[in-house]
Amino acid sequence: EAGVAQSPRYKIIEKRQSVAFWCNPISGHATLYWYQQILGQGPKLLIQFQNNGVVDDSQLPKDRFSAERLKGVDSTLKIQPAKLEDSAVYLCASSSTSGGAYAYNEQFFGPGTRLTVL
């Protein structure tokens, strides 16, 4: 079974430029997450999708970050304009709903995209 795919793996941009990251979850996984991992910290949830609907985007800086999951499969996370403090690893994860609405369904993580903003 193929894992969660992300691209690009690395990106270097100047501040105020825009950037986009792509995620392809595990086939059949309805739930998709984007996490931000700043160096020396644990991952922090930015946004969670259930199929193509947003479940939680309370920690997404909506003035500069946007995300979409068209057709409930692939997802794109965009930053425009980027700031120095956006330098981080952006992780995508997916999970199924096979355990039911009241069970924990394991999240599977992609390798991440490392963003450096100069």
Place this chain on the structure above:
Amino acid sequence: GDSVTQMEGPVTLSEEAFLTINCTYTATGYPSLFWYVQYPGEGLQLLLKATKADDKGSNKGFEATYRKETTSFHLEKGSVQVSDSAVYFCALTGRTGANSKLTFGKGITLSVRP
């Protein structure tokens, strides 16, 4: 809100040494607790989990017991190997189903020397 606190690192051990990595949490209700591991150049992987008080999660020789009275989930291994060198994250989720985000600690880097 929910939070996870891990002991400060990094940790360096000799092969076959005993490992303990401390983790405490703050959460409302009855969270599920996890240890994730990130090997060099790889993505985060679930190492073990426990979903209720007194549960013991175990995998690859690692163990952790969900202690509600001390709000702790310490990771232990009796004899570490060089291949255990990685970053370890303690995490919790306070909800299940549709809203199931993970809250992570800062992580700790473990280096095991031969």
